[in-house]
Amino acid sequence: MNWDSILNVFAEIGNMALPIFVFFTMFNVGLAQDLSDITDYLKEWSFHLKVVLVNFIGGPLIAYVLIQLFSLDSQMAIGLLIFSMCAGAPFMIKLVNFADRDVALGASLMLVLVLVSVIYVPIALPLVSGDIEVSAWELFTNLFRQLVIPIIIGVLHNYFFSDFSEKIQPWVAKIGNIFRIFPISK
Template sequence: MKRIFKFIERYFFIIILLAVVISLFYSNSFKWVLSEYNGINMLNLLLSIILFTMGTTLKVDDFVTVFKNPKEISVGLLAQYIIMPILAFCLAKMFSLNDALTVGIILVGTVPGGTASDVITFLSKGDVALSVSLTAVSTVISPILTPMITLLLIGNQIHFNPFDMFISILEIVIIPIILGLTLNYKFPKFCDELKDYLPAISSIVICLIVAGVIGANKQAILTSSVIIMVVIILQYFLAMFLGFCVGHLAGMDKKQIITIAIELSFQNSGLSTGLAKNHFPNLSQATVPGALYSVWQNFAGSILAYVFRRYV
């Protein structure tokens, strides 16, 4: 059984591509991902599962690391919540994206770093402790910063309620993390045994979310895929390049520079998709950038991890 989960973790980029192909040919197969059952929003539930698994891998000591390495953490967080939102906004303006795609791209830029960054950092021989700390802290402060920055960037042209987004992120992100953290505190041995399975579980859930969103927006993706894919690829590689620049200018060592670059380019695209669906229901295409970014970051990230490991 453990081998199966390790296989899923190692070849995640292939599995997510298969999920995309299936969702394009059989779009109704994953229709349930964006549905509600007995009042339960399935997309939010799936996102909560990912954040809960992340919580079970964390300990209070992980947050103490923030105070031991204030420089690296501060630089990473400032880059996360300043560079990424501005980059997203500039790309949306440069390519004259419509309101829906603009919302989607900006949400990709304003959400915290994704949990996949920790895995890619490990594979790239980066600073895993720094990656985990950055992901955890950026996620914990996201209920305040994500709605606030999103409001600053698009509030004048597209109406939404930042307080509702704050509550939504608390429910989807913070509560599951606290539950996972509590479980790890109460039953550390049990959670330690789960570590071999959790990355694969998160990977499967991400595949389901991506497949659901792509299936629901099949026509929109097929008609606008060229422009939006160019924007997404640029967003990803520019984020990584800027991460390298920031790390170098901050005087970090090679492992830390690689980590900052990966942390910036790997966003919690699943969360951006969920926020787009929940808070911009009239802009159905707003969910598309998050889904496509998830596919691209995991596909490209797996290849780059090999490059970093061998040549950097």
């Protein structure tokens, strides 16, 4: 077995593990939070506005400067720009958790950033690369299905079955952590 075959195996494992990581991470957020915990943070609009500005202006600006400094080929440049425009990744929840901060804060930030991404990316991406078309509806449905629905399921589970939620929440968190360690691509 050569190195390319080994890398391909790990890439396939990562491709299967990523959706599991995302689901369990978001489901864990819902299990561990009351809806009021998340909505209380959403009321702090000035804080969220600053985060939105940093993520959707600062991030792409830094990516643009890096592209100019390192003269990347067009595919790498577009990839970096797309990456810089999409905020609200589920890994943010893990970072907030590792930083010993309130996960409800991370959940509220992620929800705001995902919703802004759904509006921002389909508008901004064609401006920086005229040959890329983005379906706003497809983007919205994918993000909503992968990130928001598991949180809703967890919050509802916690609301209706709080005792059971307390028992399974540590296991759900551990499963998410296990799948976080797999590589995503070769």
